[in-house]
């Protein structure tokens with residue numbers, strides 16, 4: 492019995508039940524249930540202010556929940572947060588390096604704080620692994636955005652944590668650096684590290700093994716990216732027209748249309764679950780009366796569609812910071 496319980500805990504790195512946090516009148520995190528399997532890259536997707544950082548801070552033991560239970564790596568949090576500290580890495584949303592220390596000095600400092608054994612060898616390996624071999628003395632403040640994120644990741648894993656919390660690690664870096672950063676994350680996961688990574692970028696979310704989608708403090712969807720998008724099969728249309736903006740408002744008023752977003756010169760339409768063939772016909776009829784030729788294609792659903800479907804908000808509109 493005891494052994495079975497242990498195994499269960501081994502395979503679930505993070506478990507939260509009814510996790511809530513209130514700041515005065517604001518319910519920032521609202522009864523979130525979360526299971527993060529070990530050795531996976533688990534995404535935490537939500538728009539600005541949805542409660543991602545607040546949740547991560549509670550899971551790390553840095554912020555006390557108003558309500559709910561947390562178990563991380565078999566430890567009760569926040570009660571056993573002290574024992575957790577050496578087993579996790581945390582890359583905060585705000586840049587977490589000492590800008591007036593060199594690359595190597597940053598890692599030396601973090602190694603000292605974490606009490607890393609054989610620190611010089613570990614630092615050599617990280618400098619090599621994260622491609623800082625010829626920049627060891629460069630001041631961290633003078634690195635490019637992508638290099639800073641790479642150094643911050645090296646710092647977060649210096650003590651070889653079992654579990655890594657990354658809070659929007661790539662929000663300030665270019666696509667090429669992001670791709671490389673994500674390759675580093677998968678390599679860490681392959682070597683046994685569990686990763687919880689928050690993002691508001693749909694292309695990043697698509698890469699995760701599993702995703703938790705939150706909106707206004709609530710968990711609104713959970714699953715693999717393909718399961719989440721697969722559930723919307725048959726509900727997404729792409730329209731090509733000469734004047735898409737003129738169509739956008741008209742279509743939003745059509746019953747059964749949940750969202751209409753302009754993507755380049757096309758419009759992407761998401762139909763409600765119960766809209767069915769009739770919903771599609773209503774869209775086509777509305778287009779026919781709009782007086783411009785329109786090409787209608789069925790397209791594969793993506794995670795932005797998932798977000799619109801589960802929240803009712805069109806994340807692709809003017810929402811601040813959403814991609």
Ligand SMILES: Nc1ncnc2c1ncn2[C@@H]1O[C@H](COP(=O)(O)OP(=O)(O)OP(=O)(O)O)[C@@H](O)[C@H]1O
Nearest residue numbers: 514519537538539540541542543544545546584691
């Ligand atoms: N210490 C605090 N005191 C008061 N309100 C707070 C505090 N920390 C967070 N909040 C509020 O809680 C809500 C959730 O914030 P949080 O930082 O968790 O969101 P987020 O999803 O990380 O957003 P972002 O994508 O912008 O980083 C926000 O409305 C925020 O203003």
Ligand SMILES: [Mg+2]
Nearest residue numbers: 543544545584
């Ligand atoms: Mg945040």
